[in-house]
Amino acid sequence: MADQNFTDAIMLLRADHDEVKDLFDQFEDTDDGDEKRRLAEKICNELKIHSLIEEEIFYPAFRGVLEDDMLDEAVVEHDGAKLLINDIMDGVQANDSVFEAKVKVLSEQIEHHIEEEEKPHEGMFAKCRDTDVDLKALLEPMLRRKAELSKQAESEGLPPAEMSEVQPEAAH
Ligand SMILES: [Fe+2]
Ligand SMILES: [Fe+2]
Numbered sequence: 001m002a003d004q005n006f007t008d009a010i011m012l013l014r015a016d017h018d019e020v021k022d023l024f025d026q027f028e029d030t031d032d033g034d035e036k037r038r039l040a041e042k043i044c045n046e047l048k049i050h051s052l053i054e055e056e057i058f059y060p061a062f063r064g065v066l067e068d069d070m071l072d073e074a075v076v077e078h079d080g081a082k083l084l085i086n087d088i089m090d091g092v093q094a095n096d097s098v099f100e101a102k103v104k105v106l107s108e109q110i111e112h113h114i115e116e117e118e119k120p121h122e123g124m125f126a127k128c129r130d131t132d133v134d135l136k137a138l139l140e141p142m143l144r145r146k147a148e149l150s151k152q153a154e155s156e157g158l159p160p161a162e163m164s165e166v167q168p169e170a171a172h
Helices: 009-027 033-061 069-096 099-118 123-129 135-153
Strands: none
Touching: 009 033, 009 099, 009 123, 009 135, 033 069, 033 099, 033 135, 069 099, 069 123, 099 123
């Protein structure tokens, strides 16, 4: 993990995006039910970890720097995905094959969300790069949190994704 030599926080987040896109492709390409279940579980875990490091560390670093609307929309999109993620995990455990359709819908939602973050010029990451926030300094705490959550996923498993409440805008 840490030896992948990310130079800053955005490089790490983009690598996560590529990894999950690849997992969705593998899911699409296999007809093996066990493999689909394994991949669905992996996708859900990776997305839970990714959204946590964004919500706990990355997005807050840009509060008051980027427009609130952009950050709020990202969090609302995460919440939409979390509903499906928790549903998919229930389906996988209950051996209910309808989870396969939900993974497809999740992949479309995630594709849209990644586009919002990665879009050249007007995407969130491009806007982040235009600020004075130290993207290198953010990398270390994000790597640390990711390692901790990955370890938890492997040992006791991650709890269901929790909805983050977008705070009603403070009067300002
Ligand atoms: Fe992301
Ligand atoms: Fe995100």
